[in-house]
Amino acid sequence: MNMNIAHPGSPGTKTFSKKAECVSPYSQIGDICIWVSSSALTNAEARWKCQMDGGDLVTFHTFDKIQLVEDFMAANGIGVNGRRSVGAYLDVLSLKWDWVDGSGLNSSSPWCAPDNTLDPTEGCVQLQNSCFHDSSCSDTHEYICEIMM
Template sequence: MSEADGIVYSDVKFTRTKRNTRGTTSSEAEPTYSEVRILKTHPSTELPGSQQHPVSNGGSKVTPERVVIVVLSALLAAAVIALGFTSLDNMHTKQSFQTLRDELEAVKRNLTERHCEVKSYNTVQQTSPQPPVVKENDPCLKCERGWEQDGRQCYYFSIDLLTWSESRDKCRQKGGDLVQIDSRDEQTFLELKVREKMKNDGDMFWIGLTDSEKEGTWLWVNGSPLNERLTFWSASGPDNWAVYNPDGEDCVMMGKKAGAPDLKCWFDEFCKYTRRSICEKPAETGHFTLQCV
């Protein structure tokens, strides 16, 4: 559209009064013309009530749905990483669990032995007129004088030289029996003690194992059979050597003075030979009167 299209001309007539030289005003009017230019504006083509929307610049829109997806993806990745670290920790934990449990059992045994304190009979008689009730798992258990304790068992290492049968009778008189070995730990304890007490290689100790009822069938003194997976025979035993004794070797002794401890120190022997012996009985409170602290 040209500039002329937007302009409208209009004539406006003004009247100016005319003075004469005498100072009076004449009634004649002198017309004056003036040009007025009016800019013609075009009405808006937009409909009433319509709103003008900004033109999109072509960029992508960030919607709430996309934000949620991004957050969930990040959380899932973090969870996968955490699971990987947890699995690795569990693997290391399983490898060391058995070792820790064994160490705990050793600590518990030491603490149990230190937990009990022997007090005099008169002192306890004043504080507790009734004898204490001994529970099955009571940790306050001790051995009488002359016996040596390992856990819940008491052992007596005799200095008397007797036959196997005589040794068993002596053990019974003391309230026990010839020792029955039920674990590797017990064998370790006994072997170390026997080494301390032996005077020479022949100074051995009877234990409660024999095959006198049936050759080759080894039984403990309580009648239970020997566990073949838990034996500690020496390299030469059992051989039932019958050169000097036709009856053979039906009783078992233990002991090894020389060499490093290797637990394999059982020997079958003629039951009529005289040896020292090991008696065994459970630890108990009995008349020893114990107090737990």
């Protein structure tokens, strides 16, 4: 599946290569292979790294998936307190939050500060403690990649 999605600070194509099994450093949880990076990169660098592996930054269409990923992190000694880049961004033309797969974040998405104003200079999203933060796409954060099974 190829989708052209352009947004500041990130390359524009999402490509998933379906895999029969996860390859190190990825681990299988549900129907995805997941890798939680311990290095901090800008959003564009993190997305490029995920795409080089055949995936993309992780998307969270349900709270259950957030819990699944955070449970995996906790079970593997990875803290959930730090901000980690995920595959959501602010479309500066529509001023709406979208996932890198082309779908929009829904109104029940768990923002840490729900009264946060839409600021085009803070167009990238991180997960921290089961909720989303926005910040500049040039800020560096650890990140989470996924590859579809």
